[in-house]
Amino acid sequence: MNRFALIALYRSLTRHKLYSALNIGGLAVGIAVFLVLGLYVRFETSFETWLPHHDQIYQVTSSLHLPDGTFSGDYPGTMAGLLEELQQDFPGVTGARLRGGQNGGTVLRDGGAVAEDVAQVDPNFVTLFDLPMVQGEGRRALADPTSVLISRSIARKYFGTSDPIGQTLTVAMEAPVAYRVAGVFEDIPANSDLRFSILTPLPKTKPWPLEWMWNRWGTAPLITWLRFPTLAEARAFERKMPAYIDRRAVNDMGPHASKFFALKLAPITQMHLQPTGSESAGTKLTIIALGVVGVLTLLIAIVNYVSLATARTGLRAREVAMRKVVGADRATLIRQFLGEAMLTVALSALLGLILAELGLPLANAAGGLSLAIPYAVVVPALAALVVLIGVAAGFYPALLLSRFQPAAVLASARGPGGGRAGSRLREGLAVLQFGLAIAFIIGTMVLFAQTQHNRKTDLGFRREGLMVVSSLAETRIYPALARSLLDAFGRMPGVISVGVAGVAAGSNGNTSVESVDPSRRAGVAPTFGVTMGAIQVGHDFFRTYSPRLLAGRVFDDAHGADDSTEWWKEHRTRNIVINRLAVKALGFRSPADAVGKVIGGAMPRTIIGVVDQLRFFPPRIADAPTYYQYTRDPPPYPIATIRFSGDPRAILEEVRKTWRQIAPEVPLRADTGDHKLEEFYEADDHAARLFSIGAVLAVAIACVGLWGLASFNTARRVKEIGIRKTLGASSQDIVLLLVGQFLRPVLIANLIAWPAAYFAARQWLAGFSDRIELSPFYFLGASLIAIAIAVATVVGHAIRASRAAPAWALRHE
């Protein structure tokens, strides 16, 4: 570009201020949205890439595929003794295990206890992961059973500025142990799902809660990683697993266990995007959706640029003609206009970067994130983007402009506007923009409707007035202590009942699963057992949650057979309560039909009652057929739920006081039921908010484009308007004509938007067990919103144009 071209560009931008503002501003907003959502996607796809050899580490996942499918899926954990068994059969295998993690244990200090992210790991964990060390030598340290490794933050928290090495830290998982700090590792970065800040050696003797299941196939209490130099070797090893399972799991799972059970190797970097178990595919879909919003918003902005630039070509026809007359060839002109496009895009990119920096706190707040712009990465990426968008957005206008024939342009009274092809292209681009915008509006409506539905749906119990005390499940709360605590809770003012069970409102959904033989029913031949959730409940569980009783009765201490405390005495028939889905799964005609029936084959159980579904788990976990079994004593790993009336803060304070008196050495974890349930909805809420911000901005950019187009087209049609008015058209006729013309692309856009939004929304909703219907209301509503926005955008131009005096309009060129 020569000096005159730069001057011409500068003057063109400053003379047509509104056009420049729309073009540069629209693109800048598009770039800002793309940047922020790009940073989000980059963050979400970078999990565990901070590990030096992340491409060599594989997490072993347990995959269960049962005929009735209820509990089928991949689970992140494995049997505790799997690594040892694998190393017996495959001596060269390198791996490490981790038990615990987030709030996995406590640090005891000055008579108090603080919950920390404590994990027990194999000694070679540090080398397997190449955990970055700040002080000390990790591998040697964990070979010593009395050594502990701590993170930089934990070192600062407990030892301040003094040297932590050699100091004592008392850490409890099962029981308190005084460890010597042998090393300090770097804090785990935010882009990691590994949640530990204190690492202790996995004890040589099996910890008692896991002892019975250490080598029991089908359990999954800890995480096992293996390391392979290449993906091919990992896959080759994975192919050996079915035969290995059939050989090893025969005692616990019977012959041919590999038909329904598999061990898979998942690259550690994929675990965040394709998490196993309860998280399902929701995370990946959310990230894809937000990434797509970012890219499409940028696309809408680029489309704007092309649309406005081609629309404006007519205004510059004479300039082009004159440049050609004085000797510019076509290539020179293409270079000039491409250069202009790139300069304009560069300006937009700079503004976009500023907007992204300013908007990041808002996006972080909305999305529950802590993103920052890494300039070292973003600036070169943005430079590449400028060239890319510059070429993409500038090429067509450059081609169009450089094609003008100077003689025709200079002889003509009227500037060319790209002709019918140009206006068709602009209309096509407007269709694309509004198609995407309408799809975004539909997406936003569906997202918000589902997140609202999650909150308001019937869970089978009243969410308010519940206090969940989950620290009762701590291994150091032995049964007698648990009983004392439960009794004390029951005496607190405002408490209506105290229920106890293995689950509570806000539980993560990891319940015991049992294959229950329905064969004790007359006339039904047993096939495969019905897979059911098994929940152990204690005192007052049903009174606390008050599920709808569909038939029979719930547990009552007056009935001796209700108590399954000595459950291992399998010859005794136990009483159970089942839920509504179990009625169907077990093949009963109705809840009343199920009552009194005995199921369970060799482990007989009498159904005494049927209750409606109690939905304690995240909204993506499907409701399952479940049976409840009662023990007079608190069941293993109990969670207490307190039903109360009055102020939750007062009850929490009472719980805190009681806990401190009875179990001061164990940190309390208690929260209201609705708070705990709220955690389930947070991720989707954040995604919905980010999506809606992206969608609103995308719609706004599309409107800017339409506004610019309306402004240009109306200006071009002034003379036509004059002719029409001369022929008798009223102002109202003109407004209808112009608005109708701009509505046409918006109406056609529905053809793109509806199917695209339908398939995307259906895919996303499929992840929820209890989901909203995809009603036509969302589609019609979104289209009406788009039409209203489009009309509001162009009606001003239309009215102004319609008011022009026809004599003036006819003179207009």
Added chain:
Amino acid sequence: MIRLENIQRRYRSDEVETTALNDVNLEVAAGEFVAIMGPSGCGKSTLLNTLGAVDRPTAGRYWFDGRDLAALDEKELARFRGQTLGFVFQSFNLIDDLTIEENVALGLAYRGEARDRRARIAAAMDKVGIAHRARHFPFQLSGGQQQRAAIARAIVGEPKLILADEPTGNLDTENGQQVMSILSGLNQEGATVVMVTHSPSHADFARRRIDMLDGRIVASAARAI
């Protein structure tokens, strides 16, 4: 049919005020063919725009068939133009994005008459010899053909008054003659025609000639037939 009394039309820009029409008085009877002549900028087109109710006078009265047009609001004026007048312009003013047939149809679009639309459009195109170009776009036609199409659009609604603003100004001699013959024929069939022209020979087609200078009518003479 038309009576103008003391019509004035002034334009005001930031710095100057221009008087385009100054105290113009004019009567046109039904069935007349009037040619308005004068040098550029003398107010011919402004007078024609005023007659066509596309421009409102600054002062004075305009009666059409005894009706005071100043009393009409915008909507009524639009209806008046659509139902009463036919316009022919020097630069044709066809709409580029519409075919010739659609352009002609535009002459009926705002009259609210659905009766015999197709037949009337076909007849109008036929009358000016443009029917074979019905599906073409304006830019595909010669100037003469475009002007004939514009005349078809003007007459399709059978207006009482045809206003022609230098209808031959952009045409060569042969096409100019053709257009004048058509206008003359229409007048002989009963249409009232008021035409602005620079050409004395084309003015000779009219029965009366009006000369203008500096916004005033300076001469009005009937041609002896």
